[in-house]
Amino acid sequence: MHLSEKGHTYALFAVVVITCALGSLTQTVMNSMLTEVCADFSIDAAVGQWVTTIYMLVMGITVPVVVFLAKRFSLKRLVFMALGFYLAGSAVGFCAPAFGVLLLARVLQAVATGITLPLVQTVAMTRFPRERTGTAMGIGGIAMGFAPNIGPLIGGALANTTGWRSFYIILVGLLAVLWAANALLVKSHGDRESQAVFDGPSFVQSTLGFGGFLLGASNAATMPLASPEVWMPALLGLACIVVFVRRQLVIPNPLICLDIFRSRHYRAGFVAQNCLFASFMGITLILPLFIQGPCGMTALDAGIAFIPATVVALFVNPLAGVLVDKVGARIVCITSAAFLTVGAASFVFVGADTPLWVLTLLQGVRAVGVSGLVGPLNSYGLAGLNRGIVMDGSAFFATVRQACASFGTALMMLIISVVGLVFAATDPADAGVTAAALPYNLAFALSTLFAAVVLVTAVWKIR
Missing domain, CATH: 1.20.1250.20 (MFS general substrate transporter like domains)
Known part of the structure; x- marks a missing residue:
């Protein structure tokens, strides 16, 4: 053909x-x-x-x-x-x-x-x-x-x-x-x-670094923070990431060329994208738990809450990309980040008696923001790199945002666990009724904080 x-x-x-x-x-x-x-x-x-x-x-x-x-x-x-x-x-x-x-x-x-x-x-x-x-x-x-x-x-x-x-x-x-x-x-x-050179020590450091941090963050979502299964791999991972980054800066054939950070476009996209994934990935776990827990609804109800958001993603992702080519990344990113922040902040005020349709609507607003940011932040960040290091930038984007998504999810689960235990210890009856939603509201507040950083970065840095 x-x-x-x-x-x-x-x-x-x-x-x-x-x-x-x-x-x-x-x-x-x-x-x-x-x-x-x-x-x-x-x-x-x-x-x-x-x-x-x-x-x-x-x-x-x-x-x-x-x-x-x-x-x-x-x-x-x-x-x-x-x-x-x-x-x-x-x-x-x-x-x-x-x-x-x-x-x-x-x-x-x-x-x-x-x-x-x-x-x-x-x-x-x-x-x-x-x-x-x-x-x-x-x-x-x-x-x-x-x-x-x-x-x-x-x-x-x-x-x-x-x-x-x-x-x-x-x-x-x-x-x-x-x-x-x-x-x-x-x-x-x-x-x-080309006959590329593979740096074995960098690969080991990368594997132990990002693998350890991801494992620690993943375990933190279901285990106490003081558990060795959480802090040991997380600390080992962070130490190896530091060593990995230092090595990439001094060896002639780095696994990932960190010259990508010389670009202001890439730096802005890097910060905004990592906070975006920290904000929204945790919600995919927290919201179903909230719907089936304090709200007393079913797993089917939890699935229904995500259906409109999923449909939104199918259409807004390509639309946002077209608009970037037409009007530039700045307007698209600021508008989408506003949707993300407003949608995330709205969840701070929901309660156990909030109807499913309201939760679904708010999740849809968040989804507009997420879908309108994923592609534009990538294209804006990578547009500042010369062609030879676009793959380096893309790979580092993908690796770090995965770690940030796990980190954000773990922090939200930690908030729910700790605050829930505090209320249960101080006033068990009230913790089971009036304050049942509070731990989730605080987790939603953390998601809002990450979303606000995305909005501020879009307004301040994306030109």
Whole structure:
């Protein structure tokens, strides 16, 4: 099949975006299948939650290595590599006879997602004309915004009908089509294939650093802060991240070139994006707990609260990208950050008697802000980099925002846990009725604080 140069670019971008969207969906789809998985393998929820934790850890570890891989292999080969890991993981997951084998499947899938996440942004910024990069990044934002939100809904539907294993066989079919599309429609010549140098110590430091911090933050969401499972990996992770950063600044072939921070565009996008993910990712866990806890509603009600927001993400992500190309990033980011902050602040005042439709509406307002920021913040931050280090910037974006999302979620869960215990100890009766929503209100206030930082950064730094 003969395609124009533009056609090859569109084909490459489509394959990368769809593969990344499937990876983001796979990250969250198991949340609503966990009960069935635990029952099938006769394990408890504490063990079963590793299907989510291991995915997050491996994805965070893989992303920094993509910079080296992109220098060593053509984009077409890199996509084949991601699809190969994903296909293998999906096949293993479908056939998994034991929980340990299912974890192996999740590891393979997470490696694939870690490869494709920075590729979406890199292709958007380097393969499209400058006046179309916002639109491309907006479309790519669907993979980071819409896909993970729809995951729990798809997982719940499949778990209640065809079973959790059916998701993996569906993936095998979809990935086979993507493999064929990459083979037939994407060309490899013209891509840079240099003999890159892989710095082993940097990889070890990155793995221990980001992996340890993610593990500590993940454990903090379900364990006491004083637990060794929380502070030991978190402190080790932070120490290794410091060593990693220092090494990148002095070695001739860094794993990630930190010259990206010479760009004021990148610095502003980095701060705003990390606070954005710290603000909104935790809400995907906190809001369902609030609806099913103090509000006394069902898991179905919790799912309904996210449906309009999910639909919003599907349309606002590409729209925001188009508007960036038309009117610039500043107006889009300030407007979207205002939606995010107003929506987040509104949750501070909800109570146990707040109707579901109000919670759904407020979540929809927040979703407009989130969807309107993901793509524009990426495109603005990466636009200030020269083409040679766009992949470095994209990879560091993806790695750190994952850590910030986990950190924000852990802090919110910590607030709920500590404040709930204080009220239960001082006035058990009141804690069970009048003040039941207060711990969640304070967690929502923290989300609002992060959102406000995004708004201030957009007003002050994005020009």
